[in-house]
């Protein structure tokens with residue numbers, strides 16, 4: 001399927017060539033053709049070649065093509081004259097005063113914009129095929145106790161419907177746990193933008209995003225909080241997560257509380273537990 005693209009490219013190039021030769025269709029100005037060929041080459045290099053070329057190679061090819069087209073234009077005095085005619089007209093003809101003024105304004109604005117946005121440091125997750133939610137173990141050893149993850153439930157979740165006031169107390173306790181321990185990485189809005197986030201790869205999970213806790217069962221989240229990065233399988237590499245294992249610092253209750261808090265704050269619901277009979 002992908003190989004069909006090669007004859008297609010040649011076909012398009014051929015049509016392009018025919019048009020540029022045809023007397024009737026030829027736009028007399030060589031500048032138009034030089035620009036059109038330049039764009040055509042760029043589009044082909046960028047899209048039609050598999051596997052995709054690295055941008056440094058594309059830049060190299062485009063530099064060569066630019067030089068070739070430059071020689072094509074300048075090799076013939078008549079052609080050169082024709083090519084620069086519209087440019088000179090644009091610069092000197094009073095008819096083009098307005099568009100010329102716009103160009104003079106727009107170019108510095110574009111450059112300034114590029115510099116500005118280029119200097120904004122963005123934190124983005126790696127695009128590598130890293131497994132973010134690997135299959136959890138079936139059971140974990142939590143402070144000497146065996147916990148079967150399939151059967152594990154948040155012991156305070158039922159309070160949400162049965163006793164909202166008690167539930168709120170656990171959420172509040174979880175809030176304290178969060179702002180004492182998790183905020184540095186996961187951030188004060190739970191979006192993974194804590195003060196340490198810039199130094200971490202992978203970056204801390206963004207709990208507000210539907211791709212994290214909203215997809216997980218609370219038992220899974222418990223495993224991740226209790227065991228952290230050290231318990232992640234190799235498939236979660238090649239980077240090492242900085243997520244600490246909290247089992248040594250937090251009690252079981254504190255972990256369940258902070259889990260209640262992160263769901264409550266973000267408005268997400270944990271994924272329902274699959275019943276096993």
Ligand code: HEC
Nearest residue numbers: 181182185202203204205212213221224225241242243258
């Ligand atoms: C030192 C920085 C750091 C701290 C502190 C930290 N985390 Fe993390 N956490 C991470 C990173 C990085 C990830 C993403 C990589 C991963 O999944 O391990 C993560 C991932 C997670 C995940 C997995 C989310 C998912 O979608 O799989 C949960 C849950 C989590 N953290 C909860 C917490 C809680 C609760 C606390 C506080 C008790 C906490 N974290 C404190 C760095 C941190």
